[in-house]
């Protein structure tokens with residue numbers, strides 16, 4: 001029953017700390033909403049191409065490309081000035097049958113868009129030219145030969161797009177969301193539980209507690225229970241918010257999502273408690289964030305792990321976020337089942353068991369039994 | 370003969386190379402108040418910590434209730450008040466008391482009565498629903514003392530219990546300690562306030578980790594031919610130098 005008393009006490013303290021509550025429950029939603037907005041904006045960046053001596057048809061074709069606008073300039077100098085003044089994002093000049101393009105290249109996504117548009121349009125132009133030549137050749141051929149030509153369908157094939165996950169409007173954010181969800185749970189539980197235990201250490205309540213017949217494990221389990229509960233609420237909030245407000249789709253079972261995040265929260269909790277052992281003040285606890293928390297997000301699959309060097313992949317293997325992000329992505333985007341993510345769950349469980357045992361042992365510092 | 374509750378024999382303790390306790394031997398029996406007296410840094414808190422098993426002694430024998438510490442189950446019979454007030458600021462005084470009562474294993478049925486009793490002794494009944502964060506230093510000290518008294522433990526260990534408590538209440542607390550002693554509790558109190566020594570049954574004078582005297586206040590005063598413990602202390606210190 002002592003476990004439950006500790007759980008209740010930790011929860012009570014948390015609920016009375018309005019600032020921490022906001023940090024746990026509101027901050028992730030705000031950040032997610034912001035990120036969702038930022039990534040959706042990034043997808044619709046527009047480029048303006050300044051042209052010099054380019055034919056009317058080519059200008060028209062370029063204009064037809066989505067997010068591309070064309071502005072014609074009478075001289076090269078004028079176009080260059082416009083580029084310098086950021087009125088256009090790139091220039092295109094036709095000289096002696098060759099095209100010369102200059103890109104501002106301050107925004108790589110814009111450069112890429114302009115480049116692609118130019119290539120497509122120029123290819124099309126070339127094709128048109130070939131077709132013209134072909135037609136001319138054809139006309140010169142005897143009529144009989146022309147009749148033997150198989151009838152080609154006049155209608156160009158239409159592409160029907162089908163999306164396994166989300167829709168045509170899915171953004172990079174959709175891919176990021178499962179990882180971010182896990183990361184927020186990890187980050188906030190790590191920080192807040194670490195701080196909570198640190199303050200028990202520095203205020204002396206932990207030492208005081210260990211002069212009662214409480215088991216060392218009761219203290220750790222009490223913390224796990226309370227923060228597990230907090231993680232459930234936090235995850236529910238994040239999931240409900242991303243699904244209803246940010247229109248992100250969860251393909252798999254919500255229960256599995258909760259299971260993963262609870263396990264991840266327990267890893268974060270035990271890691272937070274473990275880390276707090278090495279901190280003497282709250283500031284020192286903050287100093288652990290770049291070492292322990294930030295790498296988790298780099299190796300969580302935002303950047304594909306397969307493309308990384310061997311040592312980086314090994315590093316990722318010992319970071320709990322990798323397994324959680326993997327499982328969350330699988331469940332949310334690919335409707336993975338329990339058995340499909342069992343390996344990841346097992347990895348998280350191992351982290352929890354090892355760290356928890358370490359934490360219980362670590363309390364021997366204050367009491368040898 | 371009264372039952373022996375605490376026994377320290379030739380206890381040594383070092384922090385690094387710094388010797389904090391040197392060959393300390395002393396006892397505490399049922400039904401007595403022993404005052405552990407000495408200037409700050411003398412090693413009073415360290416004696417308490419090795420006694421309760423929070424620190425490991427480097428040499429010597431320590432038994433509590435006849436058993437070697439540390440022993441988790443023995444902690445049930447010990448009420449401890451630390452030198453620093455280890456309290457949860459965001460909880461009310463009542464919630465602090467309730468939590469520590471639960472930790473001590475006081476049964477749920479008994480908890481309200483126990484809290485009521487302890488709060489009455491330290492005169493915090495009217496402020497018991499207040500959050501501890503709003504408490505003054507003296508109030509925090511009293512709450513810590515109330516926590517130590519929960520569960521009616523046969524051994525009570527108090528590390529500087531009366532610091533920051535005003536004289537009227539201090540007298541009341543000592544009165545209560547005497548009453549507990551008469552009930553058969555064993556009480557170990559540290560203090561650096563010499564005149565409190567007169568209220569104990571026995572004083573152990575500690576200087577630089579060495580026990581320099583250990584007897585009834587009256588006997589010590591007679592032995593050193595002085596009027597009070599403070600002078601005993603000064604004289605003992607002078608003899609040593």
Ligand SMILES: Nc1ncnc2c1ncn2[C@@H]1O[C@H](COP(=O)(O)OP(=O)(O)O)[C@@H](O)[C@H]1O
Pocket residue numbers: 384389407408409410411412413414415416
């Ligand atoms: N954890 C510790 N590490 C190192 N030195 C300590 C520690 N605890 C106490 N000391 C040292 O031991 C000596 C006695 O301390 P303490 O028992 O707290 O004295 P008192 O309670 O009599 O004021 C002091 O010099 C103190 O600096």
Ligand SMILES: [Mg+2]
Pocket residue numbers: 410413414415452528
């Ligand atoms: Mg002390």
